[in-house]
Amino acid sequence: MVNRMGATFSLRMQEDTGESAAQVAKAYSIARVLVDARDLWNGIDELDHVVPESVQLDALALIWTQVRGMTRWLLNLPGKTLDIAALVERYGAGIAALRSGLDKVLSEQDRRDYADARARWLDEGFPQVMAEQLAAMPFLACALDIVQVALEHGFDVLDVASTYFGLGQSLNLAWLAQRLDELPVEGRWHALARGSLRDELQTQQSALVAQVLHHSAGSPSERLAAWLGRDDTGLRFTLAMLNEMRNQREMDYPTASVALRRVAQLAAHPTSQS
Numbered sequence: 001m002v003n004r005m006g007a008t009f010s011l012r013m014q015e016d017t018g019e020s021a022a023q024v025a026k027a028y029s030i031a032r033v034l035v036d037a038r039d040l041w042n043g044i045d046e047l048d049h050v051v052p053e054s055v056q057l058d059a060l061a062l063i064w065t066q067v068r069g070m071t072r073w074l075l076n077l078p079g080k081t082l083d084i085a086a087l088v089e090r091y092g093a094g095i096a097a098l099r100s101g102l103d104k105v106l107s108e109q110d111r112r113d114y115a116d117a118r119a120r121w122l123d124e125g126f127p128q129v130m131a132e133q134l135a136a137m138p139f140l141a142c143a144l145d146i147v148q149v150a151l152e153h154g155f156d157v158l159d160v161a162s163t164y165f166g167l168g169q170s171l172n173l174a175w176l177a178q179r180l181d182e183l184p185v186e187g188r189w190h191a192l193a194r195g196s197l198r199d200e201l202q203t204q205q206s207a208l209v210a211q212v213l214h215h216s217a218g219s220p221s222e223r224l225a226a227w228l229g230r231d232d233t234g235l236r237f238t239l240a241m242l243n244e245m246r247n248q249r250e251m252d253y254p255t256a257s258v259a260l261r262r263v264a265q266l267a268a269h270p271t272s273q274s
Contacts, residue, residue: 001028004041005064013068015188016195017075024075026082031070033088034095034143036133037063043130051125059126059134066137073144076199094147094157095140102136105161107169110139139165145206153210162220163209170228172242173205176259179251193253200260207267238266 001009005028013024032038044059074082098105106114114135121131146164150157168174180201183194216226228235241262245255 001025004037005067009068013071013075016072016192019075023082024071026084027071027074028067029084030074030082030087030091031067033084034070034091035063035066035140037067040130040133043127047126055124059121062134062137066141069141070144072195072199073202090151091144091147094150095143097157098143098146098161099136099140101158101161102139105158105165106139107165109169110165110174114139142202142205145202146209149206149210153213155213159213159220160209163212163224164205166221166224167209167212168205170224171208171239171263172246173201173263175246176242176256176263177201180256183251183253183256190253197253197256197260201263204260204263204267208263211267211270232269234266234269238262 009028010021010024013019013027014021017024019027040063041060044056047056074087102114103111117135117138118131121134122128126134142164146161147157149155149164150160153160165174168177177198180194180198183190183197185191185194212224212227213220215230216223218226242259245251245259248255
């Protein structure tokens with residue numbers, strides 16, 4: 001764990017979540033398996049003197065970010081016991097299904113971003129399979145949220161994923177997530193605040209996805225269209241607020257908090273099922 005994630009990884013996870021070093025190690029072990037990190041690390045190591053070292057470091061950083069995000073997500077699960085085998089079994093199949101069907105569920109903008117990233121990795125000299133894995137990784141940051149919604153509500157993983165990505169674009173939640181990641185960090189409390197905001201956005205987006213899928217029948221795109229097209233004051237206000245925020249040059253912590261509060265209010269407002 002120290003060799004791949006750094007000497008301060010465990011301590012930072014403990015500070016961020018309040019969990020013990022043993023829990024951090026368990027969560028990391030689960031995340032490492034779910035990401036297929038070992039195979040990726042070995043593949044990158046085998047590219048020594050084949051691709052530029054700086055590009056190898058970029059790939060390693062991408063994996064680090066994914067493993068770190070999943071570790072944090074697992075540490076935030078309710079309850080105090082992390083059974084490695086049980087949780088790998090619980091989430092592994094869903095993540096594998098999402099990974100293999102990613103091209104079917106991405107929004108149009110996400111699909112373009114994925115294609116651009118894949119082309120960049122190929123141009124740098126990475127094998128095709130690894131280039132596709134690395135290009136997909138940013139879109140798998142929400143994989144555990146997607147699988148959790150599918151398991152809790154009995155939906156197909158790809159239906160949940162399609163709704164998740166579609167809602168992210170339609171409601172500007174993907175943009176908001178990016179702006180949260182760009183918030184400046186000056187010390188520990190800023191780091192904790194940014195992480196908490198990101199956690200909150202993922203929680204509320206998952207709640208909204210379940211709401212969309214319960215709202216009506218049909219395909220994921222039809223359900224999303226029906227949910228977005230309903231006559232709802234709160235939805236219109238949220239869309240207007242986030243559209244206005246997009247015109248700002250920078251995001252700050254107070255503005256981010258207002259945005260997250262508005263999204264949470266929307267998620268808490270039930271819709272009638274048709």
